[in-house]
Amino acid sequence: MGKGNKRLETKMIHAGYQAAEHLGSLTPPIYQTSTFTFSNAEQGAERFAGEDDGYIYSRLGNPTVRVLEERIAALENGAGALAFGSGMAAVSAILFHLIQSGDHILCSRGVYGCTFGLLEMLEGKFQIEHDFIEMADEERIRNSIKENTACIYVETPINPTMELVDLSLICKIGNELNIPVVVDNTFCSPYLQQPLQYGANYVVHSATKYIGGHGDVVGGLLIGDSIEQMNTIRMTTQKDIGGIMSPFDAWLLLRGLKTLAVRMDRHCDNAKKIARYLAGHAKVKTIYYPGNKDHPDYHIAKAQMTKAGGLISFQIEGTIETAQQFMNELSMVKIAVSLGDAETLIQHPVSMTHSIVPAESREKMGIHDTLLRLSVGLEAWEDICEDLEQAFQKLKAAALPTTQ
Numbered sequence: 001m002g003k004g005n006k007r008l009e010t011k012m013i014h015a016g017y018q019a020a021e022h023l024g025s026l027t028p029p030i031y032q033t034s035t036f037t038f039s040n041a042e043q044g045a046e047r048f049a050g051e052d053d054g055y056i057y058s059r060l061g062n063p064t065v066r067v068l069e070e071r072i073a074a075l076e077n078g079a080g081a082l083a084f085g086s087g088m089a090a091v092s093a094i095l096f097h098l099i100q101s102g103d104h105i106l107c108s109r110g111v112y113g114c115t116f117g118l119l120e121m122l123e124g125k126f127q128i129e130h131d132f133i134e135m136a137d138e139e140r141i142r143n144s145i146k147e148n149t150a151c152i153y154v155e156t157p158i159n160p161t162m163e164l165v166d167l168s169l170i171c172k173i174g175n176e177l178n179i180p181v182v183v184d185n186t187f188c189s190p191y192l193q194q195p196l197q198y199g200a201n202y203v204v205h206s207a208t209k210y211i212g213g214h215g216d217v218v219g220g221l222l223i224g225d226s227i228e229q230m231n232t233i234r235m236t237t238q239k240d241i242g243g244i245m246s247p248f249d250a251w252l253l254l255r256g257l258k259t260l261a262v263r264m265d266r267h268c269d270n271a272k273k274i275a276r277y278l279a280g281h282a283k284v285k286t287i288y289y290p291g292n293k294d295h296p297d298y299h300i301a302k303a304q305m306t307k308a309g310g311l312i313s314f315q316i317e318g319t320i321e322t323a324q325q326f327m328n329e330l331s332m333v334k335i336a337v338s339l340g341d342a343e344t345l346i347q348h349p350v351s352m353t354h355s356i357v358p359a360e361s362r363e364k365m366g367i368h369d370t371l372l373r374l375s376v377g378l379e380a381w382e383d384i385c386e387d388l389e390q391a392f393q394k395l396k397a398a399a400l401p402t403t404q
């Protein structure tokens with residue numbers, strides 16, 4: 001398979017794998033082995049000296065995992081990639097690589113809860129400070145960069161309000177000042193958005209979400225634009241800290257990637273229809289979905305995402321109890337965090353994923369008490385709407401107990 005000259009959908013299925021090198025096996029085999037034998041003492045010495053690039057030990061590299069790394073590097077147009085045991089292992093590996101004690105990290109206004117936890121830990125233990133800013137205004141971003149800013153770390157869309165960050169703008173500033181830009185691309189997958197194309201230096205994924213796509217694996221991926229940097233990370237934060245991916249999980253993710261394009265199309269199409277249904281609903285107050293023309297960042301979505309994604313957040317009329325009752329009345333839609341699975345999932349940010357964020361910051365970010373986040377699955381969209389509708393109907397009955 002020629003490199004780089006195939007389309008994205010094709011690379012999801014073929015990149016990084018040559019069947020002829022694996023006894024013709026159509027599917028990459030699972031190399032379930034901890035270590036690799038050397039044919040003689042000299043070969044072992046050469047491998048350790050880096051003169052022979054065969055495998056040594058699975059924490060330093062494994063053939064099944066390597067296929068996944070090469071495939072995701074091809075999909076994000078990176079120079080190299082590394083696989084980790086979770087999205088958080090990938091996030092911590094890149095941060096540990098880029099920062100030193102005393103540094104500063106500039107972050108988008110919202111980051112994944114455990115990334116927030118990691119930033120707090122870095123501050124407490126290693127005096128690495130961070131700031132969260134709304135990254136809409138160029139002047140504001142430039143003014144927030146300090147002498148010790150070691151990296152810019154952004155998520156877009158930001159969970160759960162679907163606020164977007166303009167990647168061209170951030171990367172222009174980062175590249176100009178020589179500050180590495182890291183983008184958590186979990187919510188989009190490489191099918192909807194490819195940050196390196198705008199000048200980002202690193203992309204991280206929680207592969208647990210859309211890349212796996214079936215809710216059966218936890219994994220993380222890191223893609224970089226420099227092979228030298230990626231090799232350094234392989235031999236330091238990956239090898240020495242050790243948050244590696246297992247061969248079986250890599251195999252599951254390779255299987256997930258084969259259907260990423262068709263799954264994403266369905267997630268996005270379903271979400272579009274459900275967003276339309278929710279937008280016209282009397283019990284829905286606000287809806288956060290970047291595919292809506294009245295979303296404040298609609299123009300950014302148009303510029304950097306090929307479709308609007310599979311996530312919708314919506315605020316319903318009522319109180320926290322109404323939001324909880326609504327979730328409890330659902331019969332098919334499952335109450336769970338995570339996203340990107342075949343099953344439609346719903347969660348309540350205020351009491352779940354964002355319960356650690358102080359109430360006043362939550363309000364400022366638009367995370368209200370009755371906000372619900374829906375990860376639209378692959379079911380028939382009509383069945384998802386019918387389930388939501390019957391739950392809304394029951395709310396009505398409960399809210400007006402005296403009318404019968």
Ligand SMILES: *Cc1c(COP(=O)(O)O)cnc(C)c1O
Nearest residue numbers: 086087088112184186206208219
């Ligand atoms: C889930 C998630 C993570 C963390 O990934 P894990 O695989 O759960 O460790 C990081 N960032 C985003 C945006 C996520 O949704």
